[in-house]
Amino acid sequence: MLLDHGAQVTANDISARQIEMATARCPGAKFLASNMATLAFEAESFHGTVCFYTLFHLPRSQLRDMFAKIYGWMKSGGLFVFNLAVIDEEEIHGEMMGYGMFWSSYGVHENCSILEQVGFELLEVEKVKAGDGNLEEDEPDYESEYLWVMAQKPEAGKGTK
Template sequence: MSEDRRGQAEAFDAIGQHYDDAFPHKEGQLAAGRRLVDALPPGSRVLDVGCGTGLPTALQLADAGHTVLGTDISSGMLDLAQKNVPMAEFRQLDIAGLRAEGPDAVGRFDAVACFFALLMLPRTEIPGALRRLHGLLHPGGLMELSMVEADLDDAAIPFLGHAIRVSGYLRDELRQVVRDAGFEITGEDTYAYAPATTDASPRSQLRSSRGGPIPEHQIFLHCRRG
């Protein structure tokens, strides 16, 4: 793990359970998870990239009878995930280390859930990460992907009392990056979302005239391996 990524992991180790407190409503993520539950046959193998505390996605998929592997760079988040979703498997892996074969291989999957995990990467690494996820899917496999719409590249921001680095795209750029990685985009949803605290958003440095955060726009892309 790179030094920058290790710093990200340590920040999320410290944030721990406060993450779910800051994001109590996850309508977009829950809806995208339901899309996978409804589309996949029972017992499908699903990868939850950047699984965090396992809530809500790993739990949602495991409760539906799917075989779930959650990965994250934060050991603290993974400890919480294992307690929250004991029927799933969790491994401390960087997205850059995900391989279908070879040392520390994770195999291949029927679907991938990648909710806000790419935010943690510099833009130079995001196309490669998407191609890696494409390669982990069986032909025709599904991916639910979310990002915050923001024109940012590896920008340092305060987040729940810690400094993290985040990247984002405007939506047309995001669609193109995803297509260039070999995915077909079959649908899209957008949600306006304001976290429970002003210190929990890539756009948290922006304030409305009333002093509260400007709601971030969360983009959910429904994708299929081409």
């Protein structure tokens, strides 16, 4: 979608298979196969950042640093759109699509507080049930909820850190 409107897109996934599939679908994007915690970009490189179903795979002890990195990579006025888990759990292990997975999260209030401490303005915050609440009770993610956030790095001179 972004590529269709002339945007330059840089995307990251730890899975080489996911990168392969994404490259086939979006050949005009730049893809980086690596752990998101090790990414490094020049300051103020991006107008926007999108992270869907990713940040809760970091240990929550690394979340503040990840938010700070993203804040630094974004231009003034840039938007950060993402989702987080809503449960306050330091470590959850489970399975997803046949693979072992790790999740970690702060609760809603703590997540929002960390974002504001880093310097983001919270423009929209919404807690949404998985599948927009349209899943059947017997589906594995029926009880799952996510925090959907749109935050902004303030314009230069308006409270930036």
